Amino acid sequence: MISAKSQLWAKVDDDGRLQLPKSLVxxxxxxxxxxxxxxxxVNSFRxxxxxxxxxxxxxxxxxxxxxxxxxxxxxxxxxxxxxMTSGTFAxxxxxxxxxxxxxxxxxGGIGEPxxxxxxxxxxxxxxxxxxxVEMVTNGTLxxxxxxxxxxxxxxxxxxxxxxxxxxxxxxxxxxGAELPNTIKNIEQFRRLRRPRHxxxxxxxxxxxxxxRNIGDLPELLxxxxxxxxxxxxxxNLLPHSTEMSADILYEHTLRSITYLPSPWLRxxxxxxxxxxxxxxxxxxxxxxxxxxxxxxxxxxxxxNDVCTFIxxxxxxxxxDGSVSPCPxxxxxxxxxxxxxxxxxxxxxxGNINERNLLDLWLDPEYVVYRExxxxxxxxxxxxxGGCDLSRANVNDCFDVPAPACGGCLWxxxxxxxx
Numbered sequence: 001m002i003s004a005k006s007q008l009w010a011k012v013d014d015d016g017r018l019q020l021p022k023s024l025v026x027x028x029x030x031x032x033x034x035x036x037x038x039x040x041x042v043n044s045f046r047x048x049x050x051x052x053x054x055x056x057x058x059x060x061x062x063x064x065x066x067x068x069x070x071x072x073x074x075x076x077x078x079x080x081x082x083x084m085t086s087g088t089f090a091x092x093x094x095x096x097x098x099x100x101x102x103x104x105x106x107x108g109g110i111g112e113p114x115x116x117x118x119x120x121x122x123x124x125x126x127x128x129x130x131x132x133v134e135m136v137t138n139g140t141l142x143x144x145x146x147x148x149x150x151x152x153x154x155x156x157x158x159x160x161x162x163x164x165x166x167x168x169x170x171x172x173x174x175x176g177a178e179l180p181n182t183i184k185n186i187e188q189f190r191r192l193r194r195p196r197h198x199x200x201x202x203x204x205x206x207x208x209x210x211x212r213n214i215g216d217l218p219e220l221l222x223x224x225x226x227x228x229x230x231x232x233x234x235x236n237l238l239p240h241s242t243e244m245s246a247d248i249l250y251e252h253t254l255r256s257i258t259y260l261p262s263p264w265l266r267x268x269x270x271x272x273x274x275x276x277x278x279x280x281x282x283x284x285x286x287x288x289x290x291x292x293x294x295x296x297x298x299x300x301x302x303x304n305d306v307c308t309f310i311x312x313x314x315x316x317x318x319x320d321g322s323v324s325p326c327p328x329x330x331x332x333x334x335x336x337x338x339x340x341x342x343x344x345x346x347x348x349x350g351n352i353n354e355r356n357l358l359d360l361w362l363d364p365e366y367v368v369y370r371e372x373x374x375x376x377x378x379x380x381x382x383x384x385g386g387c388d389l390s391r392a393n394v395n396d397c398f399d400v401p402a403p404a405c406g407g408c409l410w411x412x413x414x415x416x417x418x
Contacts, residue, residue: 026101029053029313037374048311051370054099054361055313058327059092059126060084060109061116062319067138068175071163071208073333074110076240083116084319088353092317093125095357102130106418108159109318109327114141120149127154136161136206136418140177142185147192155201159233159418160186163208165219172212183227190228204231206418210247235416238335238409245336250414254338254382258293259413260301265292272296303413305376307405315361321353323360325370327417328410329403337407338385343392347403378406382414 011019020030030036034050049055062083065074096102105126107113114137116122127133134157135150142150150158162182164170170179186203193199205224209217217234224232239245257265268291273279287293293300309315309326316324324330329347336342350360360366379389379396385407389396396404409415 029055029101031100035371048374049313051310051313051367051374052362053313054103054315054358056104056106056315057092057357058106058108058314058316059122060111060316060318060330061107061113061119061122063109063111063331064115065110065112065138066115066140067112067177069138069163070173070175070244071210071237071240072110073238073240073331073335076334077331079331080320082319084321086118088319088321089118089122089125091321091352092357093129095352096126096129096131098356099358102132103313104132104134106134106136108136108418109316110331111319112138112141114146120146120153123150123155124153132156134159134418138174138177139182139185142189144188144192147185147189151189151192151194151201157202157204157231158189159204159206159231161206161208162220164213165216165223169213169216173208183223186227198230199228202230203228204233204418205229206233206235208235208237209249210237210244211249212247214249233416233418236409236414238415240333240335242336242339242341245339253414254385254412257290258287258300259304260292266290267292267294270295305378305411306413307373307376307408307411308416309410310370310373315349315357317352317357321351323349323352323357325349325366325373326410328408335409337382337390337409340385340391342390342407344407345393345403372400373405376405376411378404381407382409382412 008021008024010021013019024030028049029052030050034052036050037048039046039048063079064081064083107119107123113119113135123133133155135155136159139160160182162170163173164179167179171177190203193201205220207217207220221232236250237244237248239248253259268286268289270286270293275283314326316327316330318324318330322330324347328344332344332346334341334343349366377398378400379398381390381396384390387397390407393403393405393407395402396406405411
């Protein structure tokens with residue numbers, strides 16, 4: 001039996017005002033007075049989440065890690081290492097309890113969250129505030145005891161970073177780890193969950209794709225099925241060295257017309273079809289034909305110039321209480337764009353040890369910054385990448401104040417975070 005598709009309806013009142021269902025109003029923070037951006041299409045329009053709605057918070061329990069992965073920004077940074085104190089975490093809990101609606105909490109950041117000995121208790125306390133709680137981990141420290149503690153604490157989702165389906169390719173990226181042990185930990189974690197139709201915590205895999213490991217993706221997808229994975233998340237590599245720049249899979253993507261959403265470009269409408277030995281080569285040739293591609297109604301350029309962190313209504317709290325708009329801006333780090341070194345300077349809004357998180361979030365200056373990013377009025381550094389201003393996020397040729405996000409690969413759908 002095929003169930004009817006769930007639909008929501010809005011109503012236009014006698015004064016021409018659009019009345020939305022209460023569930024949507026609450027889910028997307030559509031409070032009275034909120035400014036809502038509208039995107040128009042031929043037959044529809046899209047309402048964005050108001051930039052005043054705090055919907056997701058990344059919490060970094062520690063910036064320490066037990067591995068030395070070649071893909072990590074810690075390979076070229078110089079920072080103070082530390083663990084979040086109980087006092088700083090207590091401030092977060094107090095702030096969560098005062099929010100109008102519980103946000104999603106993701107324990108992650110640059111460090112390995114399971115490296116913090118109090119992580120299970122932190123998860124439990126956040127869960128008691130009514131929040132959905134997720135975690136991203138390399139999986140190497142998920143012992144039986146730690147897994148039982150995390151499951152009992154009420155975690156909703158665990159993301160495990162696996163960058164290879166073979167022991168040699170996995171170890172080539174995640175220095176200091178062995179794939180069989182990580183798989184064993186995931187299998188053990190899966191068994192320890194309470195049996196149910198959709199067991200909790202859900203298990204997801206995060207995969208960083210590059211030339212050296214992209215061939216492992218089919219085998220890793222098959223492995224994910226065997227491990228009971230319900231979500232699979234693929235991202236590209238942000239290279240932190242000239243050597244790693246040779247490993248990226250998007251040399252031409254950033255400048256390709258295929259991914260530009262402009263209505264003035266020649267457009268190619270493609271339907272759904274079988275992808276096999278018959279269609280693979282023609283389909284690839286179509287993508288390279290110099291047309292803007294719309295696949296089954298979805299424009300490939302819709303992910304351009306869109307900050308997913310702003311769209312999600314998110315921010316990040318570092319181990320020391322520092323608040324930043326997104327994980328990439330929590331630390332100063334060096335990446336490479338079009339083969340050139342590019343320094344991304346950190347951007348700290350404030351510290352929750354000194355000011356309430358919701359007060360920081362609603363600070364007029366921070367709201368204006370999010371509106372600017374929401375509109376993405378930045379220079380197209382990812383497509384151009386040719387001047388000295390693109391070598392850092394300090395300024396750009398549009399004279400936008402720091403941080404200038406025109407060179408952000410997250411905003412072009414190239415790099416993604418869970």
